[in-house]
Amino acid sequence: MTRARTARVIAAAVVVAAIVAPFTLKPYGIYLLSLWAVMTIAAIGLNLTLGYAGQISLAQASFVGIGAYTAAILTTQGWPLAAAFVLAMALCFAIGWLLGYPALRVQHHYLAFVTLSFATLVFLVLRNEEWLTKGVYGISGIPRPTVLGWSTQGPVDFYFFCLGVLALVSAATWWIIRSPWGRAFMALRENPIRASSLGVDTRRYTLMAFAIGSVLGGISGVLYAPLVQFIEPNAFALGLSFNLLLMVIVGGSGYFYGPFLGAVVSVLLPEWLRFSEGLYLILYAVFVMILMAYFPSGLLGLAEGLIKRAGKPAPGPALPTRDGDAS
Amino acid sequence: MNTWIKSTLAAALAIGTAGAVAQQTVNLPIVIELSGAGAVSGTNFRDGAVLAIDEINAKSGILGRKIVAPQTDTQSNPGVSRAQVQKALDGNPYAILGPIFSGSVKANMVLAQQAEVPQFTGAEAADITQAGNAYIFRTSFGQQASMPKIANYIRDGLKAKSVAVLWVNNDFGKGGRDTFVREMTARGIKVVADISTESGQVDFAADVVKLKGANANAIFAYTNEEESARFLREARKQGISTPLIGETTLLNQKVIELAGDAANGVRGHVGLSAEAPIPAVKEFRDKFVKRYNYVPDHNGIKGYTAVYAVKHATEKIGKFDRKLLAKTMHGLTITPKQEPGILMETTWDDKGDIDRISFLAEVVEGKQKIVQTLPKLGK
Amino acid sequence: MADILQLLVAGLATGGIYALVAIGFVLLWQTSQTINFAQGEFVMVPAFFVLAAMKLGGLSFPVAMLLGFLVTVVVLGLLFKRLLVDPIIRHGVLPLVISSIALAIFLKESVKEFYAADAQPFPAAWATTNLTVGGAVVAVQNLVIIAVAVVAVAALQYFLAGTRTGRRMQATAQNPGLARILGIPVERMILYTFLINAGLVALASFLVSPIYLAKFSNGETLGLVAFIAAIIGGFNQVRGAIVGGLLLGVIDNFVAAYLSAQYRGAIPLFLLIAVILFRPQGLVGRVEERTV
Numbered sequence: 001m002t003r004a005r006t007a008r009v010i011a012a013a014v015v016v017a018a019i020v021a022p023f024t025l026k027p028y029g030i031y032l033l034s035l036w037a038v039m040t041i042a043a044i045g046l047n048l049t050l051g052y053a054g055q056i057s058l059a060q061a062s063f064v065g066i067g068a069y070t071a072a073i074l075t076t077q078g079w080p081l082a083a084a085f086v087l088a089m090a091l092c093f094a095i096g097w098l099l100g101y102p103a104l105r106v107q108h109h110y111l112a113f114v115t116l117s118f119a120t121l122v123f124l125v126l127r128n129e130e131w132l133t134k135g136v137y138g139i140s141g142i143p144r145p146t147v148l149g150w151s152t153q154g155p156v157d158f159y160f161f162c163l164g165v166l167a168l169v170s171a172a173t174w175w176i177i178r179s180p181w182g183r184a185f186m187a188l189r190e191n192p193i194r195a196s197s198l199g200v201d202t203r204r205y206t207l208m209a210f211a212i213g214s215v216l217g218g219i220s221g222v223l224y225a226p227l228v229q230f231i232e233p234n235a236f237a238l239g240l241s242f243n244l245l246l247m248v249i250v251g252g253s254g255y256f257y258g259p260f261l262g263a264v265v266s267v268l269l270p271e272w273l274r275f276s277e278g279l280y281l282i283l284y285a286v287f288v289m290i291l292m293a294y295f296p297s298g299l300l301g302l303a304e305g306l307i308k309r310a311g312k313p314a315p316g317p318a319l320p321t322r323d324g325d326a327s
Numbered sequence: 328m329n330t331w332i333k334s335t336l337a338a339a340l341a342i343g344t345a346g347a348v349a350q351q352t353v354n355l356p357i358v359i360e361l362s363g364a365g366a367v368s369g370t371n372f373r374d375g376a377v378l379a380i381d382e383i384n385a386k387s388g389i390l391g392r393k394i395v396a397p398q399t400d401t402q403s404n405p406g407v408s409r410a411q412v413q414k415a416l417d418g419n420p421y422a423i424l425g426p427i428f429s430g431s432v433k434a435n436m437v438l439a440q441q442a443e444v445p446q447f448t449g450a451e452a453a454d455i456t457q458a459g460n461a462y463i464f465r466t467s468f469g470q471q472a473s474m475p476k477i478a479n480y481i482r483d484g485l486k487a488k489s490v491a492v493l494w495v496n497n498d499f500g501k502g503g504r505d506t507f508v509r510e511m512t513a514r515g516i517k518v519v520a521d522i523s524t525e526s527g528q529v530d531f532a533a534d535v536v537k538l539k540g541a542n543a544n545a546i547f548a549y550t551n552e553e554e555s556a557r558f559l560r561e562a563r564k565q566g567i568s569t570p571l572i573g574e575t576t577l578l579n580q581k582v583i584e585l586a587g588d589a590a591n592g593v594r595g596h597v598g599l600s601a602e603a604p605i606p607a608v609k610e611f612r613d614k615f616v617k618r619y620n621y622v623p624d625h626n627g628i629k630g631y632t633a634v635y636a637v638k639h640a641t642e643k644i645g646k647f648d649r650k651l652l653a654k655t656m657h658g659l660t661i662t663p664k665q666e667p668g669i670l671m672e673t674t675w676d677d678k679g680d681i682d683r684i685s686f687l688a689e690v691v692e693g694k695q696k697i698v699q700t701l702p703k704l705g706k
Numbered sequence: 707m708a709d710i711l712q713l714l715v716a717g718l719a720t721g722g723i724y725a726l727v728a729i730g731f732v733l734l735w736q737t738s739q740t741i742n743f744a745q746g747e748f749v750m751v752p753a754f755f756v757l758a759a760m761k762l763g764g765l766s767f768p769v770a771m772l773l774g775f776l777v778t779v780v781v782l783g784l785l786f787k788r789l790l791v792d793p794i795i796r797h798g799v800l801p802l803v804i805s806s807i808a809l810a811i812f813l814k815e816s817v818k819e820f821y822a823a824d825a826q827p828f829p830a831a832w833a834t835t836n837l838t839v840g841g842a843v844v845a846v847q848n849l850v851i852i853a854v855a856v857v858a859v860a861a862l863q864y865f866l867a868g869t870r871t872g873r874r875m876q877a878t879a880q881n882p883g884l885a886r887i888l889g890i891p892v893e894r895m896i897l898y899t900f901l902i903n904a905g906l907v908a909l910a911s912f913l914v915s916p917i918y919l920a921k922f923s924n925g926e927t928l929g930l931v932a933f934i935a936a937i938i939g940g941f942n943q944v945r946g947a948i949v950g951g952l953l954l955g956v957i958d959n960f961v962a963a964y965l966s967a968q969y970r971g972a973i974p975l976f977l978l979i980a981v982i983l984f985r986p987q988g989l990v991g992r993v994e995e996r997t998v
Binding site for chain 2: 031138234
């Protein structure tokens, strides 16, 4: 049980840090933390689709975009953010479900290309349909919500709002993974044919994996809009999809805490590396390549391997396992 | 190396201090595009600004205080630029320089406005000065100032009755196109072709074919440097003989270099140019080339004059007061006699828009040649 | 009529470029199951090797081109395989995809950081004149590109089907395990594909850079179009790359001229989705057995 105990201690420490940190930071630092929280939500969604259900998607940024534009359009017309949440979640569920259909026919790299095409198409729509999205001009002046009388206008307030949503999303995801649905997803990832032969409705769960992952992307977007307070189509293009993918993989695909760690590396690391005069992207890329060569299960896989080696007296090689695999 | 040390020191200063302004220095952060699509423009702006800063610091700075200018990269990304401006604001700056990309400016100017920090931007989109922001100041013409000048030239100089417009589909291109079409309609000139192109587009064959079919009296091309060059080459290749008109970028040295012969004969309005027949500008150009080993484009002038504007206005007030600086800038005219670093007489109005002389130019034998000097729009 | 001809020719010319880029991509996939998301950047980089050789080494253009070619084959062929693909591919397809995305970022940023952020003119290796054919103006450059692409594919087809090494490479692609049993030096065969790909991208780079201008961001659009061309044409046939590339080039031009300029990028994507869903072997590809 050492591994689970270590994980819990670390998680608790992180939670404490997350709550205390904003009071020690300037607005810029608080902004970064809020961005980290928002990106983690989107990464959790992608981790569900890719890490747990094994379906590769390069379209997560599109759902963040759909969520963000829904929030922007509604709140600048005076609607409350809650309405944006409801509408965005419904839209993303429906569109995500539809996006799942190609996944029933193709796998892996073909699926990557289909989702990639979808992502580019969504970008084109966001950019060209000026009457709805204001096109390349973007939507500015997005207000921050007032939640039950508590105004989230200030940086610290909005950060706690994001943190709250992140906590809710994490709890919901935890519940899904521990439920029969979660086990069905993992069966899908490991061996779809065997899963099907065991009576798992692979069709339904594939579509579900996409739908739920997309909903989380949408939620992330609904938070992103009032965080940045100005959105334009380029923010939701392929670049963000690749970024989210890297977050999930680097953190550890299929690990519950993977997205959290991945978002730290992707949002906070570039900031620390900024002092190397613009070389940070180069170093980041090299880091990812080395990671893939030697620790493809990501940082958490690496950590697990190390802990296992520390815990077990047997000298055999520790094979990295993921959540749900037979140990 | 000098700049690197300065910026690391300045960054450490900005992050380390609890918010109080260091007494011996003036904090003037440069938040600019150093990578991404705007890298060339941003680098020019930065280099011009740093040139001015070093000159001023060599002469004991502003009111005795040396300028410290930490640089941050917006990556040509509005979201990042917003974060960087927030970071700059955390360091309690006197004023902020940059960014250039209109999308980025729109994303972050609200922050500077709320913090009541004057922001000197290189952006040209029209709506930036229409949002009621008392703290935003341009360093070059907004599209709402440059387009009327081009429109007048097309109507009076070319006597055109119809025009075709080719534009790049981003906020720069679209803003320019929208303003241009408005000016054309106001002058009764018909827009017979309205062609959108992509940023980074390589193949302009289809677009040139459409232009040929439109049979306009003039073609206005408003896109970024490389695309301009590729478009010009394709137009030349397919034998377009209609006059090609542009705005600053199309007659840029970089475009001329990339397009080669195809750039000859292009005419247009140039708001700022390192080739202007003005001694002060020539001197600036030579200093720039000597230090950086490349010829500045109009963005270099923007950065350079922005710093000198801050210097002059501050000296006029006699103290460092951000709110008063902003107030003073509105309606201020700075002449080269008062402040040589301003290079050309410049007036700011109450919205932050700029008024200056500008030029009509033509590309002749691989060089931009100023053909006519146009007076300021006001007085 | 001249218009349609102009669009057709321009489309074929651009399509030829896409085809060249797609060929190597298809080859790598066929023989070593490597999806190279950095293929676009591979086409961008050799031009910069040449420019660097001329600027920093003071070499003349022909010598620089030769040096650039050799460096490309070594770095983007040999080193790419040994340092990146070999360690990663044993972990599966996804890590390799991620790594090639990272490699693309690495190459792009390195060029931008260490050479230049703005576009650089690149000298053409032959006449930069134009011909007029039936009212349409064609650059000799573009005809050369189409010709080179066709010749490259023909040569590759011959090599793969007609020579011993080529047939060994095909065997390796179809069934590496069996090939190994039969005594084929599988590792060496796979290395050959990487070297051939590197040679092809170098060639493509020297052909397109005079037109496109050498810029660090060239790889983005080129890479994406190459993938689409490869899949539409037929991922398991090198011929498919030519068909896909030419088709895309022509369609793009006609859509931009007659339909919608703003959505011109959408048509290839729709085609891609349609092909993947309804005819995954592509237009001229063979039907592949779906492996379990």
